[in-house]
Amino acid sequence: MDQSADTTGAVQHAVQVSPPIAATGRPRIVFAVLFREQQPFVWRMLRYLGVPEASLDDVTQEVFVIAGRKLEADEDVEQPRAWLFGIARGVASNWRRAASRRQAREQAWSAAAELDTEPPSAERDLRRRQAAASVERFLQELGEPLATTFVLADIEGLTAPEVAEAIGVPLNTVYSRTRTARIRFNRFVESLGAEAP
Numbered sequence: 103m104d105q106s107a108d109t110t111g112a113v114q115h116a117v118q119v120s121p122p123i124a125a126t127g128r129p130r131i132v133f134a135v136l137f138r139e140q141q142p143f144v145w146r147m148l149r150y151l152g153v154p155e156a157s158l159d160d161v162t163q164e165v166f167v168i169a170g171r172k173l174e175a176d177e178d179v180e181q182p183r184a185w186l187f188g189i190a191r192g193v194a195s196n197w198r199r200a201a202s203r204r205q206a207r208e209q210a211w212s213a214a215a216e217l218d219t220e221p222p223s224a225e226r227d228l229r230r231r232q233a234a235a236s237v238e239r240f241l242q243e244l245g246e247p248l249a250t251t252f253v254l255a256d257i258e259g260l261t262a263p264e265v266a267e268a269i270g271v272p273l274n275t276v277y278s279r280t281r282t283a284r285i286r287f288n289r290f291v292e293s294l295g296a297e298a299p
Contacts, residue, residue: 131179133170136186141166143183143258144190150253151194161197165190183260184268191268240290244283251276252283 145162153161168189172179179185241249250269254260255276262280266273 131173131182133166133173136169136173136182137166140182140186144186146258147187147190147253148194150250151191153194153197157197161193165193168193181264181267183258184264187254187260187268188270236294240287243290244286247271248279248283248286251279252287255280256284256287 141162144165145158148158148161148165149155165186169186172189241253244252247269251265254265254268255262260268262273262276265276265280269276
């Protein structure tokens with residue numbers, strides 16, 4: 103699965119200009135466009151939320167089945183990515199409760215690795231794995247709820263209002279958590295430099 107699709111600007115593309123929803127006057131979300139534009143985002147978020155790679159496709163599909171039903175019921179959707187994150191978080195939580203056994207979470211992915219276009223090399227692959235392990239370690243040390251806020255804001259690029267809607271907290275809380283997470287990330291990066299030979 104190619105997870106390199108850029109979701110920037112996808113919100114604008116996921117909305118059909120007409121017909122508007124009668125009750126709100128807002129444009130109706132087109133499911134096929136929403137799926138095409140936001141599927142990589144949902145896949146990455148489910149991975150972050152602990153769904154193992156072997157189950158990601160099935161769980162991603164479940165998120166969009168639920169989203170499709172909600173759209174058919176004319177649920178009001180102002181910020182599609184935040185809305186989908188809320189659904190994904192619930193589905194991932196249900197999946198974790200239902201699973202009797204599962205593998206430990208995979209090493210974290212690196213946003214830079216998705217953009218990497220250099221030919222494969224053993225050294226670069228090793229650096230990528232080390233970077234992913236470092237990001238995973240940082241997120242584990244950061245803990246909740248800072249880790250989720252950091253991933254949504256600084257890795258996925260959601261705006262502060264989108265993050266606030268996605269995780270259900272006041273906007274000022276998002277700003278505070280983001281600031282704290284960035285300070286800790288900078289300290290973590292400095293500590294890695296100090297550990298380097």
